[in-house]
Amino acid sequence: MSKKRKSIPVNPMADQFGSGIAIEKFSVKDFYLMDMEEAKKSHREDGHSFFLLEKGRVSLEIDFQKYTMKPFSILYLHPDQVHRIITFEDVSVSCWSINNENLHPEYLKLLEEITPAKPLALEKETFSLIAEAVSLNLKLFERKKDKLYHSLLKDSCNALVALAASQYLDHAKSTSKPTRFEVVTKAFRKALEHNYTTARRPAEYAQKLNISAPYLNECVRNITGYSASHQIQQRIILEAKRLLSHSDIAVKEIAAQLGYDDYPYFSRFFTKATGKTPIAFRNKNRD
Missing domain, CATH: 2.60.120.280 (Regulatory protein AraC)
Known part of the structure; x- marks a missing residue:
């Protein structure tokens, strides 16, 4: 065992x-x-x-x-x-x-x-x-x-x-000076890494960066091809996948660690993003 x-x-x-x-x-x-x-x-x-x-x-x-x-x-x-x-x-x-x-x-x-x-x-x-x-x-x-x-x-x-x-x-460096879109996206990614368990709305990150939410979304989409909401969701999903695959922490506890007190909501969110329930993902990807 x-x-x-x-x-x-x-x-x-x-x-x-x-x-x-x-x-x-x-x-x-x-x-x-x-x-x-x-x-x-x-x-x-x-x-x-x-x-x-x-x-x-x-x-x-x-x-x-x-x-x-x-x-x-x-x-x-x-x-x-x-x-x-x-x-x-x-x-x-x-x-x-x-x-x-x-x-x-x-x-x-x-x-x-x-x-x-x-x-x-x-x-x-x-x-x-x-x-x-x-x-x-x-x-x-x-x-x-x-x-x-x-x-x-x-x-x-x-x-x-x-x-x-x-x-x-x-x-990784570009031959030209970073654009405003690149500067904003870089700042967003840094803020996301430190706050993804507590801040889940683009508006919260826009406030931290002293810009509007629509402008933040425009910058992130221009550089990455995806919306700010998508980037936030993917960072949460990555951490959930890590914990599901490589630990024995209960799924409800994982949800709580990631800022989701409502487990059914977290389960639906994870299932929509990955095509599998948290339990099904864990069972398939266990070390």
Whole structure:
């Protein structure tokens, strides 16, 4: 019988050494069978996590989307994102993780802009630069007797975060100045990520952004092709799917966590959006 999971499992990578920062390099042959089995179970990370793939191939699932990582690529995972490894093939990978407390506030804002992220292929020169930075970080990570150990680790890991984030931002940046529609939509997405459990009407977000609801909807639809209401609903549905698939929290409790005290209403809302009742979705998508 499988162990009950009252919430989505969290891998304590960032805090496994008690510092809120971790960095390591490993290959498949370094993995114990138990480690591989745990990696193949859906989970979240306890910090902002990065994976630099030097060798091999990794198939993984992130929030119900499947991806393949090949050599000379990097992956950023936000603490909210639920993921699991599907297959390994002769893998050599470096990874580092840092929690919000140790992350530079400016970098936290940058990472919010590229969430959700997916694997990103790197130029070999860029990959080599980041790999060299990882090697230095690994050496610093072992110098636990240094009086300024945590400060050194914090600064060096933040430098790694900046290198990784800059690649995502360079990849996504437009050659022209962002339009007003793009600026508003970006601000809306940021507000949505922080308020989707309590604010479900476009007018509430429009008020936060000091614009009218019709204008907010015009901006969001112009950039995404969908209305602001649709984006709000999809963010709620994503979190519901995560909890239904990867935890044993009762469906009524999930509804309450997402701001729905009226369970029948939540059930109808979820069914209309996905074509399945919450119970049917859970039964089909259990880990």
